Amino acid sequence: MTLEIIKPGLATSVQDLGRPGYFHLGIPEGGAMDRLALRAANLLVGNDEGAAGLEAVFMGPEIKFGAEMSVAVTGADIPMMLDGDPRETWTSFTVKPGQVLSFGFLKAGARLYIAVSGGIATEPALGSRSTYPIGALGGFEGRAVAAGDAIPVGTGAVVAEGRSVPLALRRRPGTPAVLRVLTGLYWHRLTEKSQKAFFDDAWVVAPEADRMGYRFRGGTPMEFVDRPQPFGAGSDPSNIVDGCYSYGSIQVPGGLEPIVLHRDAVSGGGYFTLGAVISADMDLIGQLQPNTPVTFKRVKMDEALAARAARKTMLADIRQALA
Amino acid sequence: MKTRYSYGGDEHIYVEIDDEMSLDAFFICLSLSKLVRAANIPGVTEICPANASFEVRFDPDVIAPDAIMAKIKELEHEAEAQEKRLETRIIEIPVFYEDPWTHETLMRFRERHQDPSGSDLEYAAKINGYDSVAAFIEAHHSQPWFVSMVGFVSGLPFLYQLVERDKQLEVPKYLRPRTDTPKLTVGYGGCFSCIYSVRGAGGYQMFGITPMPIYDPEQKTSYLSDFMVFFRPGDIVKWKPIDRTDYDRIVKEVEAGTYAPRIAEVKFDLDAFNADMTGFNAKLMEALNDA
Numbered sequence: 357m358t359l360e361i362i363k364p365g366l367a368t369s370v371q372d373l374g375r376p377g378y379f380h381l382g383i384p385e386g387g388a389m390d391r392l393a394l395r396a397a398n399l400l401v402g403n404d405e406g407a408a409g410l411e412a413v414f415m416g417p418e419i420k421f422g423a424e425m426s427v428a429v430t431g432a433d434i435p436m437m438l439d440g441d442p443r444e445t446w447t448s449f450t451v452k453p454g455q456v457l458s459f460g461f462l463k464a465g466a467r468l469y470i471a472v473s474g475g476i477a478t479e480p481a482l483g484s485r486s487t488y489p490i491g492a493l494g495g496f497e498g499r500a501v502a503a504g505d506a507i508p509v510g511t512g513a514v515v516a517e518g519r520s521v522p523l524a525l526r527r528r529p530g531t532p533a534v535l536r537v538l539t540g541l542y543w544h545r546l547t548e549k550s551q552k553a554f555f556d557d558a559w560v561v562a563p564e565a566d567r568m569g570y571r572f573r574g575g576t577p578m579e580f581v582d583r584p585q586p587f588g589a590g591s592d593p594s595n596i597v598d599g600c601y602s603y604g605s606i607q608v609p610g611g612l613e614p615i616v617l618h619r620d621a622v623s624g625g626g627y628f629t630l631g632a633v634i635s636a637d638m639d640l641i642g643q644l645q646p647n648t649p650v651t652f653k654r655v656k657m658d659e660a661l662a663a664r665a666a667r668k669t670m671l672a673d674i675r676q677a678l679a
Numbered sequence: 680m681k682t683r684y685s686y687g688g689d690e691h692i693y694v695e696i697d698d699e700m701s702l703d704a705f706f707i708c709l710s711l712s713k714l715v716r717a718a719n720i721p722g723v724t725e726i727c728p729a730n731a732s733f734e735v736r737f738d739p740d741v742i743a744p745d746a747i748m749a750k751i752k753e754l755e756h757e758a759e760a761q762e763k764r765l766e767t768r769i770i771e772i773p774v775f776y777e778d779p780w781t782h783e784t785l786m787r788f789r790e791r792h793q794d795p796s797g798s799d800l801e802y803a804a805k806i807n808g809y810d811s812v813a814a815f816i817e818a819h820h821s822q823p824w825f826v827s828m829v830g831f832v833s834g835l836p837f838l839y840q841l842v843e844r845d846k847q848l849e850v851p852k853y854l855r856p857r858t859d860t861p862k863l864t865v866g867y868g869g870c871f872s873c874i875y876s877v878r879g880a881g882g883y884q885m886f887g888i889t890p891m892p893i894y895d896p897e898q899k900t901s902y903l904s905d906f907m908v909f910f911r912p913g914d915i916v917k918w919k920p921i922d923r924t925d926y927d928r929i930v931k932e933v934e935a936g937t938y939a940p941r942i943a944e945v946k947f948d949l950d951a952f953n954a955d956m957t958g959f960n961a962k963l964m965e966a967l968n969d970a
Contacts, residue, residue, distance in 0.1 A: 380727040382830040491833035493896045540685040588700030588870040591851045597700045600727045600734035602687030623830035632688030660689040
């Protein structure tokens with residue numbers, strides 16, 4: 357069984373929940389940018405939550421199905437047609453061999469997740485099917501899918517049509533999108549004025565926003581506390597002796613444009629980081645389009661953990677709704 | 680050492696042994712990260728050592744952030760007391776300095792560089808007080824290097840030269856990172872050399888290129904058949920300057936599966952090294968020549 361890619365869309369790739377355990381060698385965890393959306397898509401078609409699906413960004417691919425199977429698309433808000441007939445996102449439907457799924461123009465959000473019953477069945481690499489294109493690892497030949505690819509699908513039972521995730525359980529970024537941040541790491545490098553400005557300023561998502569990291573612009577250039585640069589760091593005040601980067605950590609090369617590292621993060625480097633976006637808000641970043649207004653909100657650890665617990669409750673509610 | 684602990688969001692602990700680079704900081708960082716691993720703390724999912732810092736990833740649903748922070752701090756004194764010795768290997772890495780591919784790339788990104796009028800090597804030679812590029816290249820490859828971190832992207836090594844601090848070469852990173860770097864570029868930023876394992880973005884100055892792959896996800900390269908990543912922290916590297924003819928020959932040998940990097944097993948002892956750097960390095964290079 358296969359999915360035939362007629363039109364690939366933009367950087368559409370095979371993703372599951374990632375391959376933790378190799379970041380110490382520079383191979384990131386990877387996996388779906390919006391994990392809750394991938395989990396929901398899998399649950400809709402009766403898969404394990406961690407099965408591999410397709411992640412498409414900003415525009416949908418065109419896909420021809422090689423067999424009867426259940427399909428669900430979650431994540432971004434985008435019109436969708438099966439052989440020209442509209443279908444609902446966040447809702448399961450059944451396809452027949454030879455039918456074609458196509459998409460209209462994106463309305464909201466940034467990434468869509470396409471799950472099929474049985475899951476995408478490419479060969480796992482280091483324990484995961486997630487595509488890491490920089491390292492030519494995983495997914496379909498280690499790269500984004502291309503026209504003419506026949507993507508293998510596992511065997512899975514067809515489920516009922518019309519299973520749907522309740523509206524209240526579809527998480528979307530607001531306007532402006534608010535990303536909660538725990539300060540730390542090299543936060544002390546910034547002057548008090550710049551520390552305050554980072555949270556007060558109105559930012560927008562820059563065009564350079566991908567699986568490796570999201571860049572933001574529009575805020576005030578940052579000022580650093582004066583110091584002689586430590587040996588080995590490099591001469592720019594934003595340089596440090598190359599260290600590890602956390603997922604979600606916020607680096608600001610030259611003090612100009614903050615970059616939040618995401619699932620395909622580089623594992624380390626020589627720029628200071630001012631803190632990290634909390635784990636509960638990482639999925640939201642995956643749904644931000646360029647030019648979306650964003651503010652960063654400072655939180656404390658207990659708030660970060662409460663937000664994390666709220667996300668778990670939301671996932672439990674989705675599981676229950678689809679049980 | 681001025682060890683500093685911080686949270687990196689709600690899933691990471693960041694430990695900076697020192698804000699400046701030294702082999703002492705590297706060894707404490709290695710010892711402490713090994714002790715954390717050996718302690719088998721529930722909830723720890725990954726430990727990433729770096730040059731003078733390391734990071735621990737944990738699951739806050741299993742262990743509270745302050746509890747894991749306290750556990751790591753408890754191990755600090757033990758780590759500082761450990762002997763700074765390592766059973767490791769020295770590897771000869773061929774480098775084609777001033778190659779045509781990195782030259783083409785550095786010309787393409789000249790407006791992002793501190794000195795748009797020259798090459799990266801000309802700039803590096805000048806700011807480090809060398810009369811010529813040739814003399815700078817000689818300083819780069821005459822003494823061995825220590826792999827103090829593996830990361831950034833797939834298996835990329837950061838290397839620190841085994842010489843006194845006043846002989847260390849230092850260059851800034853590009854003013855704005857490039858969007859392209861040829862695969863296997865030998866780069867330089869701060870006091871670190873690196874080898875770009877894959878093609879992609881980068882901010883380090885570009886000095887040359889090696890014909891020897893160091894990352895192979897398909898594991899077809901003969902010496903990467905066991906694991907796709909070549910380097911590990913603690914490896915010692917000796918650059919060997921090569922010309923275009925050598926470069927082309929090695930590329931063919933790698934493709935044919937007949938290339939075997941020259942490697943010797945060695946012991947590294949930081950105290951012995953600090954007592955006599957030149958003598959210690961001579962012994963390391965002797966072991967390599969005997970291999």
